[in-house]
Amino acid sequence: MTVVADAKQVGGTLSVERVVKRFGEATALGGVSLEIKAGEFFTLLGPSGCGKTTLLRIIAGLELPDQGRIVLLGKDLTGLPANQRPVNTVFQSYALFPHLSVYENIAFGLRSRRMAPAEVERRVKYGLEILQLEKFAARLPHQLSGGQKQRVALARALVNEPQVLLLDEPMSALDAKLRAEVQIQLRRLQQQLGLTFILVTHDQDEAMAVSDRIALMRVGHLEQSGTPDEVYEHPRTRFAAEFLGAANLLRGKRVPGGLEVSFGRLILPQTPAWEEGSVAIRPERVQLRDTEPRQNGLRVRVREAVYRGAYQEAWLEPCDLRIRTGPHPALRVGQELWAELPPQALVVLEE
Amino acid sequence: MQTTPSSLGRLVVWFGELTTPGRLYRRGLWFLLPAVIWILGLLVIPGLALVALSFAERGQYGDVLWNWNLENYSRLLGYGIFGWSPDTILILLRSLWVAFVTTVICVVLAYPLAFFIATQPPRTRYLWLALVIIPFWTNLVIRTYAWQMLLSPEFPFAKVAQVLGLIPADGALYPSAFAVYIGMVTAFLPFVVMPLFSSVERLDWSLVEAAQDLYSSRVRTFFQGIWPQTLPGLTVGIILTFIPAMGMFVIPDLLGGAKYLLVGNLIQQQFYSSRDYPYGAAVSLGLMILTLFGLAIYRRRGQGVELV
Numbered sequence: 001m002t003v004v005a006d007a008k009q010v011g012g013t014l015s016v017e018r019v020v021k022r023f024g025e026a027t028a029l030g031g032v033s034l035e036i037k038a039g040e041f042f043t044l045l046g047p048s049g050c051g052k053t054t055l056l057r058i059i060a061g062l063e064l065p066d067q068g069r070i071v072l073l074g075k076d077l078t079g080l081p082a083n084q085r086p087v088n089t090v091f092q093s094y095a096l097f098p099h100l101s102v103y104e105n106i107a108f109g110l111r112s113r114r115m116a117p118a119e120v121e122r123r124v125k126y127g128l129e130i131l132q133l134e135k136f137a138a139r140l141p142h143q144l145s146g147g148q149k150q151r152v153a154l155a156r157a158l159v160n161e162p163q164v165l166l167l168d169e170p171m172s173a174l175d176a177k178l179r180a181e182v183q184i185q186l187r188r189l190q191q192q193l194g195l196t197f198i199l200v201t202h203d204q205d206e207a208m209a210v211s212d213r214i215a216l217m218r219v220g221h222l223e224q225s226g227t228p229d230e231v232y233e234h235p236r237t238r239f240a241a242e243f244l245g246a247a248n249l250l251r252g253k254r255v256p257g258g259l260e261v262s263f264g265r266l267i268l269p270q271t272p273a274w275e276e277g278s279v280a281i282r283p284e285r286v287q288l289r290d291t292e293p294r295q296n297g298l299r300v301r302v303r304e305a306v307y308r309g310a311y312q313e314a315w316l317e318p319c320d321l322r323i324r325t326g327p328h329p330a331l332r333v334g335q336e337l338w339a340e341l342p343p344q345a346l347v348v349l350e351e
Numbered sequence: 352m353q354t355t356p357s358s359l360g361r362l363v364v365w366f367g368e369l370t371t372p373g374r375l376y377r378r379g380l381w382f383l384l385p386a387v388i389w390i391l392g393l394l395v396i397p398g399l400a401l402v403a404l405s406f407a408e409r410g411q412y413g414d415v416l417w418n419w420n421l422e423n424y425s426r427l428l429g430y431g432i433f434g435w436s437p438d439t440i441l442i443l444l445r446s447l448w449v450a451f452v453t454t455v456i457c458v459v460l461a462y463p464l465a466f467f468i469a470t471q472p473p474r475t476r477y478l479w480l481a482l483v484i485i486p487f488w489t490n491l492v493i494r495t496y497a498w499q500m501l502l503s504p505e506f507p508f509a510k511v512a513q514v515l516g517l518i519p520a521d522g523a524l525y526p527s528a529f530a531v532y533i534g535m536v537t538a539f540l541p542f543v544v545m546p547l548f549s550s551v552e553r554l555d556w557s558l559v560e561a562a563q564d565l566y567s568s569r570v571r572t573f574f575q576g577i578w579p580q581t582l583p584g585l586t587v588g589i590i591l592t593f594i595p596a597m598g599m600f601v602i603p604d605l606l607g608g609a610k611y612l613l614v615g616n617l618i619q620q621q622f623y624s625s626r627d628y629p630y631g632a633a634v635s636l637g638l639m640i641l642t643l644f645g646l647a648i649y650r651r652r653g654q655g656v657e658l659v
Contacts, residue, residue: 062560082563083572095561099579108575109565160565 012073012086012163012196013038014059019068021054028054030220031068036164036198036213041190043199045207046217047243052200055217056166059198061085072163083112088157089166092173094149096141102152103128103137109160127155130189147178154186158193167199171206183209204244208232216240232282236350241280248281248321249349250341263318266296266341272348283313283324285345290330293340302335405632413626423633439617439634446614447641449528449603450596453535454543457592458585460536461543465584468544469551480548487541495605498534499525502606526608534602539595543588550584589649597642614638 016034044052057063061082131151208228215225235241252261300316408416502524562576600615621631
């Protein structure tokens with residue numbers, strides 16, 4: 001083995017350089033470039049078929065790119081087989097060895113590298129401890145619950161002290177409540193260990209909850225990347241605005257000082273580069289008013305109102321404007337009131 | 352009879368009837384009756400008769416004299432009128448050996464074959480599988496005679512062997528141990544390929560990827576990621592080959608000749624030409640013990656995996 005994780009070094013910088021991958025006629029990745037910093041929790045987010053899993057598998061060495069390079073800490077990994085990369089994966093199905101105990105599953109990578117028995121024991125004990133699996137060490141995978149299996153898969157990868165840990169939708173098999181818990185634990189673990197994590201998910205809530213940075217992918221290319229709040233507050237495209245959270249899209253023509261839309265004129269925070277295009281506003285940024293606001297006001301009627309506990313959601317006419325607000329007495333079907341679209345809440349989208 | 356709910360234990364509803372699982376279970380036992388009669392009448396009772404018969408003696412005209420002795424068993428161990436000879440023990444050991452070697456060759460051939468077939472695109476996959484099974488639709492005796500033809504002096508196989516000096520200039524490849532193995536392996540190969548194929552088809556390849564991801568060499572990836580997953584199919588294949596191979600008599604009879612007798616032939620001789628039923632019974636029981644012995648070794652080596 002040529003490259004194996006250096007035990008003391010944690011968290012490597014990973015560059016993905018213009019990676020192209022085709023499966024027959026279909027292009028899974030059309031030249032994706034990414035820069036992932038050391039110790040970062042990075043998420044590849046996108047709908048199914050966007051190429052996020054393919055990219056993860058290319059980083060793991062389970063798939064070869066047709067073009068492009070994978071560089072870890074200045075070292076080109078592109079041609080290196082999976083078993084020689086200082087990178088470990090938590091598989092979506094966990095892929096625990098059914099004939100091996102929890103202990104042996106966790107020791108697997110260490111034994112592959114012929115580590116000294118004392119060191120194997122030390123590391124497995126550590127892995128069992130940080131994921132609270134001590135009680136289950138002697139069990140076989142089929143005797144574990146989904147959450148326990150997931151922790152074993154995580155421990156099995158972590159004890160190798162990989163420079164980058166890859167997680168392929170590791171929470172998709174867990175129920176919603178457990179998933180929320182595991183997200184927090186995963187985030188905490190990553191910060192505690194200071195490792196570079198790359199997570200693949202199609203769940204935007206999950207991506208926002210755990211990530212330092214998110215890369216939003218769409219049909220084989222990178223749509224937008226940035227911190228969760230950057231991507232959420234400043235989506236660049238219509239796809240980004242709609243995939244990450246809910247968004248109202250308003251179409252119109254550019255006029256001096258704003259945008260001409262179906263119900264009037266909107267003042268924008270910046271002048272768009274296009275003649276005709278869209279702006280987006282998040283439902284929770286729409287303000288409800290009893291009197292006509294000074295700017296960007298719109299007379300609306302409540303078409304539908306839904307009580308969601310923590311907030312209220314409503315669809316307003318015209319424009320099918322979706323809003324979210326705290327308790328609001330006027331939010332009854334048929335009620336007429338004013339909505340304000342504050343200029344700083346409007347995001348000009350690229351065409 | 353009226354029963355109180357508490358005495359019924361857990362209640363279930365079965366086609367509108369309120370009853371207990373225990374009652375349903377007892378009622379279901381009647382469905383086992385045909386199988387029980389079958390096994391009792393055709394396996395247990397004849398088996399016991401065979402045990403009894405093995406302690407009897409052959410009469411002068413092939414009849415059975417019930418004079419309870421261990422004569423047949425001492426013959427089985429090689430003691431005859433002319434003192435001890437290793438012949439019967441050799442036949443038994445040779446049978447064990449032939450069954451073992453046949454099984455090993457079948458496994459070695461079937462393993463790559465099963466992988467090849469299972470990784471073909473679905474449309475051609477079943478075509479390949481059919482090719483493995485088709486010979487199987489021909490009667491074993493006919494197939495074995497076909498091998499006699501193919502291995503006879505004027506056919507290319509023998510010609511090649513003649514040129515290479517492996518056999519005399521006008522010799523045939525049968526009767527010989529080689530011919531027996533050819534016949535046995537071709538007869539039993541489908542029995543290993545089929546169950547193995549079904550294991551390989553359902554193989555979870557993510558375990559292979561996990562092994563690679565966890566720094567395994569190719570060898571380790573195979574033995575940890577693939578091999579354990581194929582064990583169930585392999586086990587079925589081994590049992591389906593080893594047991595019938597132990598008792599096979601058609602193939603050694605037609606392809607092995609008099610010098611390559613197996614225990615199956617010995618038993619057949621006792622019940623036909625020699626008309627020595629008691630000795631035939633003793634040899635049959637010897638074969639049964641030997642087969643169980645072979646499986647026990649396999650089971651011990653399989654550690655923890657449920658094999659039989």
